[in-house]
Amino acid sequence: MTSKDRILARIRRAVQQPAAQTGPGPDADIPRDYLRVHATRTPQERVDLLAAHLAEYRARVHRTDEDGLRDLLGRLLADAATVQLPPDLGFGLPSDPSLTFVTDHAAQTPRDLDRVDAVVTGCALAIAETGTIVLDGGPSQGRRRITLVPDHHICLVRVPGQVVDSVPEALPLLDPGRPLTWISGPSATSDIELERVEGVHGPRTLDVVLVAAPDPRPDPDPRPGTQ
Amino acid sequence: MTRTDLGMPAFPEAAREAVRDGVLRANLRHATHTIRDKRARAVAELADWDRLRAAGKAVKDHTLRHLDRHLLRLEAAVTAAGGTVHWAVDADEANRIVTELVRATGEREVVKVKSMATQEIGLNEALEAAGIAAYETDLAELIVQLGRDRPSHILVPAIHRNRAEIRDIFRAEMGRWGRPAPDALGDDPRELAEAARLHLREKFLRAKVAVSGANFMVAETGTMVVLESEGNGRMCLTLPETLISVVGIEKVVPTFRDLEIFLQTLPRSSTAERMNPYTTMWTGLGPSRGADGDGPSAFHLVLLDNGRTDTLADETGRQALRCIRCSACLNVCPVYERAGGHAYGSVYPGPIGAVLSPQLRGTGSAIDASLPYASTLCGACYDVCPVAIDIPEILVHLRERVAQGGPVTRHGIRVRIRPAHGHTAERAAVRAARLLLDRPGALRAGERLLARARRLTPRRLPGPGRAWTDTRELPSVPAESFRDWWTRERGTPQ
Ligand code: SF4
Numbered sequence: 001m002t003s004k005d006r007i008l009a010r011i012r013r014a015v016q017q018p019a020a021q022t023g024p025g026p027d028a029d030i031p032r033d034y035l036r037v038h039a040t041r042t043p044q045e046r047v048d049l050l051a052a053h054l055a056e057y058r059a060r061v062h063r064t065d066e067d068g069l070r071d072l073l074g075r076l077l078a079d080a081a082t083v084q085l086p087p088d089l090g091f092g093l094p095s096d097p098s099l100t101f102v103t104d105h106a107a108q109t110p111r112d113l114d115r116v117d118a119v120v121t122g123c124a125l126a127i128a129e130t131g132t133i134v135l136d137g138g139p140s141q142g143r144r145r146i147t148l149v150p151d152h153h154i155c156l157v158r159v160p161g162q163v164v165d166s167v168p169e170a171l172p173l174l175d176p177g178r179p180l181t182w183i184s185g186p187s188a189t190s191d192i193e194l195e196r197v198e199g200v201h202g203p204r205t206l207d208v209v210l211v212a213a214p215d216p217r218p219d220p221d222p223r224p225g226t227q
Numbered sequence: 228m229t230r231t232d233l234g235m236p237a238f239p240e241a242a243r244e245a246v247r248d249g250v251l252r253a254n255l256r257h258a259t260h261t262i263r264d265k266r267a268r269a270v271a272e273l274a275d276w277d278r279l280r281a282a283g284k285a286v287k288d289h290t291l292r293h294l295d296r297h298l299l300r301l302e303a304a305v306t307a308a309g310g311t312v313h314w315a316v317d318a319d320e321a322n323r324i325v326t327e328l329v330r331a332t333g334e335r336e337v338v339k340v341k342s343m344a345t346q347e348i349g350l351n352e353a354l355e356a357a358g359i360a361a362y363e364t365d366l367a368e369l370i371v372q373l374g375r376d377r378p379s380h381i382l383v384p385a386i387h388r389n390r391a392e393i394r395d396i397f398r399a400e401m402g403r404w405g406r407p408a409p410d411a412l413g414d415d416p417r418e419l420a421e422a423a424r425l426h427l428r429e430k431f432l433r434a435k436v437a438v439s440g441a442n443f444m445v446a447e448t449g450t451m452v453v454l455e456s457e458g459n460g461r462m463c464l465t466l467p468e469t470l471i472s473v474v475g476i477e478k479v480v481p482t483f484r485d486l487e488i489f490l491q492t493l494p495r496s497s498t499a500e501r502m503n504p505y506t507t508m509w510t511g512l513g514p515s516r517g518a519d520g521d522g523p524s525a526f527h528l529v530l531l532d533n534g535r536t537d538t539l540a541d542e543t544g545r546q547a548l549r550c551i552r553c554s555a556c557l558n559v560c561p562v563y564e565r566a567g568g569h570a571y572g573s574v575y576p577g578p579i580g581a582v583l584s585p586q587l588r589g590t591g592s593a594i595d596a597s598l599p600y601a602s603t604l605c606g607a608c609y610d611v612c613p614v615a616i617d618i619p620e621i622l623v624h625l626r627e628r629v630a631q632g633g634p635v636t637r638h639g640i641r642v643r644i645r646p647a648h649g650h651t652a653e654r655a656a657v658r659a660a661r662l663l664l665d666r667p668g669a670l671r672a673g674e675r676l677l678a679r680a681r682r683l684t685p686r687r688l689p690g691p692g693r694a695w696t697d698t699r700e701l702p703s704v705p706a707e708s709f710r711d712w713w714t715r716e717r718g719t720p721q
Contacts, residue, residue, distance in 0.1 A: 004314040007476065010536035010639040011295045014545075030285040034278040034488070053501060106520035110432045110466050130494075130502035137513075143521035144465040144507075148458065168487040176448040176483045177308070179465075179513050179522055182506035187458035190498070191367035191383055192390055192416040194258055200366060200420050201427065202458025202505060 036168045038129055043160035046128045047210060050163050053131025057185025058198055059206040066213050069156075070094050073120065076154055076207050080117035084150055086142030090122055091156060091211070104142035113149035119203075120154045121147055124180075125173055129166045133157060133208065135181040136174060144179055153203040155183070159210045237593035238601045242566035251387055251567055258386045259558040265499035266555060266611070272501070273491065283488045284615040287549035290446075290481055291539060297446040297479045298530065304449025308511020310526040315473075317533050317638075322353035324529050325438065325471055329359050332469050334435045338427075340453065340463045341365035342440025343552055344473050344531055346378065346574040347587070350438065361438065362404070362430050364459035366423050373400040379568030379576060381554035382497055387567060390414040401426050427459065437463035437523075441474045442551065443489060444528075447482045450510045451528070454493060454503045464507050470523040475531050477539075477548040489551060492613040496553035534587030540636035543624040547582045549614040556608035556618065562601055571598065578608035582621040589637055590629050590644070599625035 001009075041049065051061045064072045074094035077083060082100045085093075093101065102108070102116060122140030123133045133155055135141045140156075147153050157163065164170050174180060187202030198204060270276050290297055302312040315321035329337055337354065339345065339361050351361040351372075363372040370385040371378050374396045378384030385393070394414040401408040406426045412418060439460070443452040451472060453460050464470060480486070494503045509522060517524035539545045557563050557577030568576035572594035573584040581602055585595045599622050608618045628635065632646040 002314070003316045003320060006316055006639065007314055007530070007532045007536060008295045008298070010532070011298075011476075011539060013639070014536050014540035014636065015292055015294065030289060031278065031281055034275040034282055035273075038273060038275075057500075057504070108520075114428070114432060127502075132502050137521055143519065144461065145521070148461050148465060167490050171484060171487050176445065176450040176508065177510050177514055179510075180506075180508040181461065182502065182508075183504065184500070184502035185504050187456070188504050189366045189420055189457045191365075191370070191385060192393055192419055193254075194261055194383065194386075195416040197416050197420040200424055200457035200459065201364075201431070201462055 034168075035166075037165040039165075041128070041165060043163070046163050046165055047159045050126055050128040050131060050157075050159075051208075051210060053128065054133075054185065054208050057131055057188075059131075059185050059208050061208050061210065063159075063210045064212070066091070066211065069209070069211055072209060073154065076209075077118055077120075080152070082116045082118075084113065084116045084119035084142075084146050086121050086140055086146065088139035089120060089156070090140050091213075093120075104146050108146075110145060110149055113145060116150045118152035118154060119146050119150045120156070122156050122158075123162065125170060126157045126163045127165070127167060127170050128163055130184060132170075132182050132184045134170065134174065135183065136178045137180075138178075144181055147181070147183075148202055151199075151203050152205045152207070153183075154207040154209060156209045156211050158213045161214065238566070238570055238572070238597040241570035241572065241594075242562075242601070248567075250389070252565065254387060254389060255564055255567055258380070258383060259560075259564050262382070262499055263555075263558040263611075266496060266558065269495040269499045269501065273495070276492075279488055279492050280613055280615055283492055283551075283613055284549060286480055286485050286488060287477075287614055288546075290479055291477065291545060291548055294476065294479070294539065297481055298476060300446040301444055301449060301479050302530075304445075304447065305511055305526075305528055306449075308449050308513070309516040310449065310511040310528055313527060313529045315529055315531050315533070318348035321348050321473055321529055321531050321533065322350055325350060325473065326353060326357045326359065328469070328471055328527055329354065329436055330357070332436050334359075334469075336360040336362065336430075336434070337436040337438050337471075338362050338364050338430055338434040338463050338467065339368075339437070340439040340455070340460045341368050341384075342438070342473065343381065343574055344440045344475050345438060348473070348531065348533060350473065362427075364427050364430070364463060365455075366420060366457060366459075369423055369427070370396060373397065373404065377569055378574060380557060381552055381576065381579075382557075384568075387569070390416060390419065393419055397422050397426075405429055427462075431459075431462040431466055434463070434467045436469045436471070437467040439463055439470065439472045441472050441478055442493065443486060444474055444479045445481075445483050445486070446479050448510055450483060450508050452486065452506065452508050454497075454506045456498065456504045458505055461505055461507055464509065465522050468523055469525040469527070471527045471529065473529045473531055475533075476535050477550075493551050493553055496551075496555040496611070496613040534589075536639060537589075537636040538583075538586040540641070541586065541624075544582070544586050544621050546616050547579065547586060547618075547621060549616055550579050550583065551614060552579075553613055555611040555613065556616075559607040559611050561603060561605060561607075566601065571601065578602065578618045579616070582616075582618055582625065585625055585629075589635070590625070596629050599629060 055061050070092055074096055085101050085103050124136035126133045186198050186206040187200050188198050189200045190196050305312050313324045354361045363369050367385040370393055379387045391414050397408040398412055406429050408422045412422055441451045442454050494500050512526055556579050560578050563577040571580040573580055575583045581598045585598050588595050590596045602622050604619045606619050632644050634643050
């Protein structure tokens, strides 16, 4: 008898159900009368709530439009020399000659990324009620490691189109088959006498830029490229 | 079976030490009160909290009722996504599987994300015996590991250490494990966190193998979910080539949609945040099956029983398997606040530990037999639990079991345990009861709850509590509810 068989047999004895036809059971016995959203909001209110909640977690929140983005990025990257990019950010970049841009590619090692000063990405969506941005590895975001190892992450959110109200609204829009990273403020710890310290292992600085811009184009290629 | 802390004194002895330690009690009190107040605010923000709680309970109950189905579904989904699933009946088997998997990579070290399951099975010790170094990467776990210490809280495992102690530990020990602490290291938490960042970064960048647990596993899709704050989880889950996750079988939920409940209730119950800084979800090796260099190229899931199916066989006790390890029950527990986490003699401290350890490990040892008595039955733990585990009900049930004996399932076999009369276990239990029932108010609250807990309408407390009530007139049950009593005795209800 394998361990698997043994565990399954123990479970069946424990719940006194015969094997096999213990169907997944009607989902109906799970009361789902909780709220889908916790308030009715206009798109603008949704964006404002996202901004407020992100700021509360000490993310730095900025607002601009497509025309203003280049300048803003230039300012946010003032101290950077090397900037990491996903395969396809979908926005124009500052043309500052002092900046070197590196595009995500499979051969980039964690050590390479450790020498990068900042990373600029888009996101899959953002959740207002919890102050969360979600990355799903799409072309505007790249592999998970590029938003992890560099010390400064600048994340662009197209508003209002990419902002949803709540967690229950967000999940159906996400593909669980893809690697998902939910980010709510910069890395933090309260392990020492409960005093909150920002920035342990993830990026210590998180800039979220709310860009008034149309919804992202549908992803032509569901995975980051390997150029 | 589970690694019991052999030689661990029974709860009352261990607790007495903590009760005498003024610094420890002050630290604990500050921590638990701070988190519980924040939690109350975070929970109050959601008008539908009770409905989320009921839904979370229902999802977990449903899953446990059909656990075989959901595990098979999970296995199929993980396998289809390029992962490999292993089944471990007990701690030894799980440790053997992980050790073999690490050996097969040729590596001698692994980085670890905080995981209760791997602590429960003593994985670090097993790896060490096999010549493999396991590095804890959660800041608190690092403090515990460097200090050769034991965790004392689920969420903030080093809460019993203050900043000066942590600085001393870093200064003395970091160099032996890797990059030493800076010479002039002070005791500002910011400086200490920075020292940990530098110390661990070196390990993350070179690590080839990582070991994690998981908060949830989705049967439908094979998706694993890890919630964290520091980013050490993301490092371990995405940078190494091989990822091994050891997860208790009760962590499965049926559908991806079910996460909409727990991703709302867990962060608020645990760190009292609307959402924790980072949550990672991954499904096997991802859409490219590991070819795109995003995340590990090998993923192993070790499904752990280790007493869980025995717990499942107990109709009253099985609800403990709903636990999502938020630690809210610790922070409201008057006994935990007095006794500290170490007194519970297992990786699961506080009210949940008092009901989980004696079920996972059996009540054969003095510590496990005394744990069901490590409570005043005030019911605050039940009130805050995001999956509505009636901990007092289980405690009463386990007390009866210890005192009067009865049927239990051990290692999958139904046996009848004898009453603990005159047994060392009972003596330990009586002392625990005395230690904790030395305040009439607490006993009254317990009685109120006992009356509420259908099964028993006792004139005497069951089990060793009886020794106490035999010599005293039981106070008549007050007209006020225990919640009112709690409010009056201890301030705002949670
Ligand atoms: S028993 Fe409930 S309150 Fe305690 S840790 Fe588990 S889920 Fe949280």
